[in-house]
Amino acid sequence: xxxxxxxxxxxxxxxxxxxxxxxxxxxxxxxxxxxxxxxxxxxxxxxxxxxxxxxxxxxxxxxxxxxxxxxxxxxxxxxxxxxxxxxxxxxxxxxxxxxxxxxxxxxxxxxxxxxxxxxxxxxxxxxxxxxxxxxxxxxxxxxxxxxxxxxxxxxxxxxxxxxxxxxxxxxxxxxxxxxxxxxxxxxxxxxxxxxxxxxxxxxxxxxxxxxxxxxxxxxxxxxxxxxxxxxxxxxxxxxxxxxxxxxxxxxxxxxxxxxxxxxxxxxxxxxxxxxxxxxxxxxxxxxxxxxxxx
Amino acid sequence: xxxxxxxxxxxxxxxxxxxxxxxxxxxxxxxxxxxxxxxxxxxxxxxxxxxxxxxxxxxxxxxxxxxxxxxxxxxxxxxxxxxxxxxxxxxxxxxxxxxxxxxxxxxxxxxxxxxxxxxxxxxxxxxxxxxxxxxxxxxxxxxxxxxxxxxxxxxxxxxxxxxxxxxxxxxxxxxxxxxxxxxxxxxxxxxxxxxxxxxxxxxxxxxxxxxxxxxxxxxxxxxxxxxxxxxxxxxxxxxxxxxxxxxxxxxxxxxxxxxxxxxxxxxxxxxxxxxxxxxxxxxxxxxxxxxxxxxxxxxxxxxxxxxxxxxxxxxxxxxxxxxxxxxxxxxxxxxxxxxxxxxxxxxxxxxxxxxxxxxxxxxxxxxxxxxxxxxxxxxxxxxxxxxxxxxx
Numbered sequence: 001x002x003x004x005x006x007x008x009x010x011x012x013x014x015x016x017x018x019x020x021x022x023x024x025x026x027x028x029x030x031x032x033x034x035x036x037x038x039x040x041x042x043x044x045x046x047x048x049x050x051x052x053x054x055x056x057x058x059x060x061x062x063x064x065x066x067x068x069x070x071x072x073x074x075x076x077x078x079x080x081x082x083x084x085x086x087x088x089x090x091x092x093x094x095x096x097x098x099x100x101x102x103x104x105x106x107x108x109x110x111x112x113x114x115x116x117x118x119x120x121x122x123x124x125x126x127x128x129x130x131x132x133x134x135x136x137x138x139x140x141x142x143x144x145x146x147x148x149x150x151x152x153x154x155x156x157x158x159x160x161x162x163x164x165x166x167x168x169x170x171x172x173x174x175x176x177x178x179x180x181x182x183x184x185x186x187x188x189x190x191x192x193x194x195x196x197x198x199x200x201x202x203x204x205x206x207x208x209x210x211x212x213x214x215x216x217x218x219x220x221x222x223x224x225x226x227x228x229x230x231x232x233x234x235x236x237x238x239x240x241x242x243x244x245x246x247x248x249x250x251x252x253x254x255x256x257x258x259x260x261x262x263x264x265x266x267x268x269x270x271x272x273x274x275x276x277x278x279x280x281x282x283x284x285x286x287x288x289x290x291x292x293x294x
Numbered sequence: 295x296x297x298x299x300x301x302x303x304x305x306x307x308x309x310x311x312x313x314x315x316x317x318x319x320x321x322x323x324x325x326x327x328x329x330x331x332x333x334x335x336x337x338x339x340x341x342x343x344x345x346x347x348x349x350x351x352x353x354x355x356x357x358x359x360x361x362x363x364x365x366x367x368x369x370x371x372x373x374x375x376x377x378x379x380x381x382x383x384x385x386x387x388x389x390x391x392x393x394x395x396x397x398x399x400x401x402x403x404x405x406x407x408x409x410x411x412x413x414x415x416x417x418x419x420x421x422x423x424x425x426x427x428x429x430x431x432x433x434x435x436x437x438x439x440x441x442x443x444x445x446x447x448x449x450x451x452x453x454x455x456x457x458x459x460x461x462x463x464x465x466x467x468x469x470x471x472x473x474x475x476x477x478x479x480x481x482x483x484x485x486x487x488x489x490x491x492x493x494x495x496x497x498x499x500x501x502x503x504x505x506x507x508x509x510x511x512x513x514x515x516x517x518x519x520x521x522x523x524x525x526x527x528x529x530x531x532x533x534x535x536x537x538x539x540x541x542x543x544x545x546x547x548x549x550x551x552x553x554x555x556x557x558x559x560x561x562x563x564x565x566x567x568x569x570x571x572x573x574x575x576x577x578x579x580x581x582x583x584x585x586x587x588x589x590x591x592x593x594x595x596x597x598x599x600x601x602x603x604x605x606x607x608x609x610x611x612x613x614x615x616x617x618x619x620x621x622x623x624x625x626x627x628x629x630x631x632x633x634x635x636x637x638x639x640x641x642x643x644x645x646x647x648x649x650x651x652x653x654x655x656x657x658x659x660x661x662x663x664x665x666x667x668x669x670x671x672x673x674x675x676x677x678x679x680x681x682x683x684x685x686x
Contacts, residue, residue, distance in 0.1 A: 003527045006552075010519040118540050120571035131551065138553055213516040215544050215572055223514070258520035264482055264510050266520075 002136040003259075011255035012248070013143040013212070016150035019247025020205035021228035023157060023240065024076075024198030030174045030238035031194045033092060037099040038079055040225015041106035042199045046072045046206025047216040048114065055122045061211065065149070068207045069200040076199025077192050085188070103225075111218040118217040121210045128211065146208045153201055154244060161240060166193055174238070223267070227254075230274040236284025245285060249273075333376040334369070334629060336361075337396035337405035339417060339428075344384025349409040349614055353431055354379065356618020357406055359606060361626065370630040382408055386416035393417035397424040404429065404625050404640050409614065411435035414449075421448040426637040427628075427644055431621035432614060434562075436489060440662035448637070450644050450663045452624050452652070453617055456486055459561045459584040460493025462669045462685050463534065466582065468501040470671075470683070471557055473531035475506045479521065479545060481537040482510040490536035490561050506530040511541060518545045522552050532556055538563040543572025550577035557582060565613055570677040578677035587616040587654040588670045588682035599653045613654075620652035655684065 021043055028036045046068040053064040083102050087095045124142075131140040161167040169190045172180040177187050209224075210216045231250040235242025253273060254266045262269075277284065338357065341350030358377065365374050378400050382389040389408050396402045397420060405421065405428045408414045414433040421428040429450045430438070436457050439449045467473040476498055481487035495505055506528050509521040522545070525533070533549070535542055535558055546558055546569075557580040564583040589600060589610050599619060603611040611619070627650060632639040647659040657667035668686030672679050 003523060006523045006526075007520060010517075010523060014517060014519075117568070118572070120543070120568070120574075123574070138551075140551055209516075213544060214547060214574070215516055215540070219514075220516070255520050259524055261509075261524065263521050264512065 005137045007255050007259045009137065009139055009143055011252040013146045013251075014255060015248035015251025016147050017205050017209055017224065017247075018228050018231045018250050019244050020150050020153065020201050020208075021224060022231040022235070022243035022247045023154065024202045025229055025232040026235070026237055026240060026243040027170075027194050027198045029232065030240075031170060031191055032084070032088065034084060034095050035099065035229065035237075036079075036084075036195075036198075037096070037225070037229075038083075038102040038106060039198065039202055040221030040228070041103050041110075042072050042075055042079075042221075043202040043206040043209075043224065044110065044216070044218060044221035045075055045106065046203030047210040047220065048110065048206075049203065050207035050210050051119060051121055051216060061124065061128065061207075065204055065207045068203040070203075072199040072203025072206070073196045076195040076202075079199075080192055080195040085191075103221075107218055107221070114218060116218060118215045121214050121216070124211060142212050146212055149204065149208060153204060157197065157201070158240065160197065166190070170194055227267075227270050230270055233274060233284055234277050236287030239284065239286045242284055242286040332373060334371065334373045334635065335376050335378055335400060335402045336625060336629075337393075337400065337402035338377055338379040338407055339382055339389055339392045339396060339405055340379070340407040341384040341409055341413065342379075342381035346384045346410050349432065350381075350384070350407070352612050352614035353407065353409045353618035353621070355607060356431075356603075356611070356615040356620075357622040359603065360619045360622025364623070364626040370626050371632075371635065375626060375629075378402060382413060384410075384413070386413050389413040390416045390420060393420040393428065394424075397421070397426045402426065403629060403635060403637060406431070406621055406625060409433070411438055414438060414451075418446045418449045422446065424637070425641070427641045429621060429625055429644070431617035435485075439664060445662060448641055450659065452621055452657070452665050453586060453654070454667060454669055455664060456489045456561075457493035459669065460490040460495075460536065461497040462671070463490075463559050463561070463582075463584050464494045464497035464501060464503070466584075466671050466683075466685060467532050467534070467557075467559060468498060468503050471532060471582075473503060473557075475504050475530045476532045476534050477507040477509070477525050477528060477530045478505060478534045479509045479511065479518075479525070479537070480535075481513055481541065483512040484537070486561075486563070487536045491534065494534050494536070511537075511545075513538070513541060515541060516544060518548050519552065522549050522554060525549075526552055526554055530556060533558045535559065536561045536563065539566040539569040539572065543569045546573045546581065547577045555580070559583065562586065562613065573677070575677040578674045581674040582671055583674075585670050585672050586613040588672050588679060590679045590682050591653075591670070593653075595651065596653045616653050620654050623652060624650055655686075 024039050025036065028034060049068040049071045050064045053059045053067045079102055083098050084095060087098055128141055131138050161170060169185045172185055173187055173190045181187050227250055231246030232243045234249060235246030250270055253269055257266045257269045338354060340354050341347055361375050361377055364370060369375060378396060380392045382392050393405060396405055404426060407430060409432045411433040414430040415438060417428050425448060427448045427450060432453050433451050434453055434456050436455045438451055439446050467476060478491050480491040507525060509525060511518060533556055535545060542560055542564055560583040562585045565585050570578060600611060603615060628640050628643040632643040645659055650657055655667040657665035660666050668684040671683045671685055673681035
């Protein structure tokens with residue numbers, strides 16, 4: 001039982017990370033139907049910004065988190081402006097290939113500047129290194145921090161999307177960009193805003209992972225990026241609560257597989273889930289089967 | 295020193311290529327290896343750029359220091375040693391080409407390097423064909439000089455092989471730490487790690503211990519909480535973790551955070567300052583790993599070497615520096631003992647080496663051209679070397 005609860009904690013912290021990244025995927029897909037493969041690399045950049053801010057600027061954890069989110073916001077908007085906007089009216093495959101190109105560009109530019117060697121995050125203040133022991137189940141403060149920060153950011157996102165004017169604009173653009181434009185909504189600005197929020201969340205996830213695992217490298221975004229993509233598809237790509245559920249399900253599945261002693265299959269199982277969901281329910285868990293509009 | 299994984303494919307391709315060229319080549323064998331002029335020429339075929347450049351550069355620093363010492367003391371066989379150094383760019387095919395060039399054009403009597411197993415293997419067919427010995431200070435893959443059936447006549451190494459580390463660590467766990475049960479966490483994407491784990495399992499079983507569990511990960515993983523939680527539920531005395539510092543550091547950190555306090559044992563993949571950065575000083579207690587040499591060794595020869603190296607390079611010598619230094623002296627010693635200055639005479643001298651004293655241990659050369667030497671088991675306290683013990 002203790003082992004089960006311990007694994008549950010492990011899966012919740014892992015799932016939170018996936019959910020944070022998956023939100024960015026799903027928001028971008030929801031609004032311009034583009035799978036932004038560079039999203040995992042924005043997360044990696046977030047981790048490095050957090051590293052630089054803590055070790056060079058000597059800022060605290062929360063300041064670094066906010067700085068990383070700001071830098072990633074700018075990066076996300078720039079990527080959209082430079083790489084995706086000129087292609088908005090070309091085929092979707094062209095945009096997809098561009099996304100892969102942007103992803104590789106960020107990875108190897110980063111590698112050029114910081115080297116391929118993994119780096120360790122600077123030592124954390126004492127309150128982050130402690131842990132709580134509940135009858136044999138050890139909950140690290142960092143795990144609570146990850147889960148707490150993730151949930152707080154997701155609530156904030158839900159608020160932005162549902163209650164603010166910008167959120168309303170986002171929902172309108174995602175439903176029908178042309179009609180939204182006719183209603184006086186700036187489609188360009190709304191899309192930029194979506195990239196900004198998604199990238200900020202990825203940046204936050206990067207810093208949390210850096211703090212938690214204490215190891216970052218320029219290619220760290222690839223696998224979590226792909227898994228978050230699976231999470232987004234699982235929940236129904238384009239649907240925000242779906243990404244949340246998907247993130248936790250993927251984190252849980254991975255932990256379950258390892259805890260049964262098949263740790264070598266954990267990545268395989270995640271992608272098997274992707275294949276399965278695409279066969280059984282291509283629109284995802286929360287997705288509705290909509291007829292393609294012609 | 296077990297980067298065979300990276301270079302293995304390239305190496306096997308290169309070996310095949312060399313086999314093909316030597317089969318249809320018209321050049322008669324045994325052309326190289328004649329001493330001409332006033333100096334004795336030795337070749338250096340090292341990874342000075344590319345993926346594993348740090349290993350090559352560190353080895354060359356050690357070798358150069360050793361040869362300078364030999365020359366300052368009057369050289370060998372009344373001649374000075376001249377080193378001819380080439381960069382094989384961490385590439386097996388390039389290593390083969392350079393070995394050919396050194397032996398047939400430059401007329402070297404023996405070659406040192408490359409540092410990594412894959413690249414070193416690529417030069418062996420050239421050495422056999424030209425009858426010029428090649429010696430590596432750090433090619434640790436098990437099958438470098440002897441694959442179980444066939445001896446590579448002109449290839450030698452002066453480092454222990456990978457599986458020996460697993461055997462020694464099992465001995466250390468059972469005898470020095472009194473362990474009865476162990477769990478193994480291995481990197482399943484890596485032959486080095488799997489080889490060490492297999493050797494450990496075998497020897498630990500022979501000594502009456504039992505393996506309580508085995509977990510695996512793949513290089514690049516960062517979250518080990520799940521497998522560690524699984525392990526935590528079992529009872530065991532030690533954890534054997536043969537892997538590289540990049541994952542080992544994280545595993546140790548996460549294990550200690552989860553409350554796993556048992557000693558964690560590893561191999562020479564732990565030997566990097568990065569282990570301390572990734573794991574953190576607080577987690578790095580009760581950590582033991584096998585290595586070629588320890589910088590806290592109290593042997594006067596080691597102390598002297600460390601002092602001389604620091605004076606020349608301004609830093610503590612790494613295991614590669616130490617192996618390079620021993621390699622330089624080993625080759626010079628063999629040249630000095632050879633009956634005449636030809637590749638085959640030097641080969642015989644190398645094969646009959648007895649009681650060579652180096653900073654990485656004293657050794658004899660066995661019939662498979664592997665040194666019979668001790669291994670150092672280093673213990674860490676708060677992330678720094680605290681104890682070192684020689685086991686052989």
